[in-house]
Amino acid sequence: MRRGWREAQWITEMKFQVHIPFVEALGLELLRFENGESEIAMTPREEHMNSWSVLHGGVTMTLLDVAMAHAARSPKPGAAPEPRGVVTVAMNTSFMRPGLGRLVAHGKLLHQTQTLAFCESSLFDSDNALVAHATGTFKFLRSLPAGGRQLKRLNASD
DSSP: OOEEEETTEEEEOBOOSSOOHHHHHHTOEEEEEETTEEEEEEOOOGGGBOTTSSBOHHHHHHHHHHHHHHHHHOOOTTSOOOSSEEEEEEEEEEEOSOOOSSEEEEEEEEEEOSSEEEEEEEEEOTTOOEEEEEEEEEEEESSEEETTEEEOOTTOOO
16 A cells, blocks of 8 residues: 555555456556545556657546546445446546646546446646546446457456
8 A cells, every 4th residue: 555645635545446457557546436436546657648748638538437437336335336347338528738747537426327327537637737527427237248258357256
């Protein structure tokens, strides 16, 4: 675990509950995962930049997507995390400014049905300026149908 100081509060890096190779390759950090909210952070490296030397839009969208997915699966008070996985059905992203420095995405579950979660996420830079905002719809699944076979999530308990 890593501890750091941010906005006058101590934060502790948590462990992601499932193995997501792309998330690990990007170096994303799970900071908050509770009550319909999440917080995901990263410090960009050179390989995350575009030709303008700012965070690539695909990385920005991944941060927003992962924050929303985690908000959808986050545990409610006194309960375990959602045991099903989620997949992105739709995502709309608006970019406000270049992503520079350490970035933190805040995800929030807005509404949930038996099969869908509706979420939003905002990405902030090290100056707490809004970099991008997204809304997304996620589908809860126990397995993923792909090419006539059922794929299970890696290291998942379901």
